[in-house]
Amino acid sequence: MSVSDVCIVSMDNVKRVPYIAQYIKCLCGKDFDFLFWDRDCTDDDAGQNNSFAYQHKVRHGEPTLAQRLDKLTGYVGFKRFASKILKTNEYKRVVCLSGNAAVLLNDILLDRYSGRFIIDIRDYWHEDNRNYHNIEQRLIEASPCPVISSPAYKNFLGYHNFRIMHNSQILGDEEKHIANHDHNIPFRIVCVGAAKNLDYDKKVIDCFADDKRFSLVFRGRGYEQLDGYIKEHGISNVEVAGEFDFSLTLKQYVDADMALSMYGNGSPYWDYALANKLYFAAQLGLPILVCDKTAMADMTEKYELGVAFDPSDRSAKDRIAQLYSDDLISKRREGCRNFLNRIEADNTRTFADIKEFFDC
Template sequence: MKFLIIAFHPRSMTPYAKQYEDAISKAGHEYDIFLWDRFSNGSLEKLGNEFIFHRICTLGGNKLKKIYPFYLFRNTVKKIIKEGKYDKIIVLNTMPGFLLHDVLLKQYKNRFLLDIRDYTYEKISFYLKVVHQLIDSSFFTTISSRGFEKFLGENKKIILNHNISNLDKVEKYPSLDRNNKKITIGFVGAVRYYDENIALIESFKQSSRFNLAFYGREASDCHLEEYCKNHQIKNIEFSGAFQNEEKPTLYKKIDIINSLYGNQKIEVLSALPNRLYDALIFKKPLIVTEGTYLAEIVEKYGIGISLPGSQVHNGKIYEEKISEYVSGFNKRQFTINANQLLEKVNNEQERFHHEIDKFVQK
């Protein structure tokens, strides 16, 4: 059999594709993977079994400007599907599924997987209707958060898949200690959520104990480094884009993970980001925004602290709450809590991988 994996982002932003690639290779099948370099323009590139589509399409920003790149994406992938004569397809996220729904529903019923990573345009009734059709016609559909069922509804074809990797690098104990003289709060990944991060920066811009770090490419509407330069804020580190294999090294530099996404948009209310799993693997407590599904998990398992959203931001509350959390931090209890959740996640992942194996072998 021959498979095609369709991603909507570059390789660095789709590390979860590897679990599908490994399963296909283990079963002895061939596959191609389609990746989208959204930061440069150029001709379609073919490197081994990788198709790399080069077309600028910024993360966030004006949605109208995305229409033409989406159109080119659809036409390019349709041509590859036609020429490649693939037996089965794996679609990473709902937007590429929506753009290719006619091909998937007519030609690949029960022969494709849909991997849903976040909330996109589901508030549009027609879009949500198509997503439901895709779920019903898929071999199975996986979601990265049970919070997604709030807008997708329940369906027997939906199973849970956690955004987890680097399990060979699980740390035993956290680096955070209540006696640390210097503490770094770090954001690792595509740098977004401008309002939340500005609130955090303003809270700690004069702190002698807390430093902030941002490791990742800034989104087009999140110019935090420029803001810090303009306001002469010194205790902030920016390092730009990184490769996924650099994550363990980056996490050694921080003590607390910044996972403040706000609580005013449905896409952040329901998601469980990679940083949750990074917290479990690298043993770093999280700071998250109150009123989100992520906050529910963090509070239930005792692996971090929830802060008010930026719309009610008060610099003193942020500093006081984080300082209080650090003062009462119990390394042993945190480790127990993180490992308990990690075990639960691993058990759920076993079922997910079992379902992948059925898909690639059937």
């Protein structure tokens, strides 16, 4: 077996780390090895030279003691598995796709790969834990190219020489016109992705329940759990559907008039992230609905991409119903252009630095 110079490490399957494609592009055709936690037991193909898959299936659904123990077993097992591979193969460069992967492997990264690895942080995890935070800070300082997906992450990570790589997937010209929004009432408000905060989803449902101006649609793993709540309350304008094939993500927007990305606020888990729905909506020309007092709200309001609101404020629906007025359509088109230009500029700078890191 011929080992590659570069190893990309992931704590999940390819379909849940779509930004891996950006790193592969920055390799400019160079071989890479893929070391990952195969949670779906599908032995993913990302175009790697060598595949090192730690297979441990994780149960989904409401957290239980058994599920937590199952996940803990997975973390311990992956650490042992990944550490052995990284020690044996002595790569020239390593990319850790997620901060928690880097923290889990911090001993070998700091000992053997200092100055030769990228830490890519996409979510808030356990930065409130002093030990976790301190280890992560050491990793950031030891990485020549630390990457974050949202500028707002500096609020809990501090101000380092971060590069910004947005959670954006560039759509082709035909894909950008997939949404057949006709601007007619009822407006179809579509939420696409895995359920993260079902209690908050119920607040959003209550806000729009039986308002004939709107039709609410939730599509993705976990949202089927809302079906009982909808039936119990006799709500007629909300639809839910469970998990779909990841390759069909874009098609979930085909009947959307608006995109929904609301998980809550007042917690670092929700306040600082920029969801991929923001980038999809901007490219598809869809207005987006987000939670107020979040980084998503800051971007949405700065570029006039939609409405940031609290679902307890029922008057916000009047503003939402006006999103397809001629004036707001014009402002949104300009805002989308300016927003996407900013994303392209941020990503271009980061890609150049990553290519330099790979010596491409």
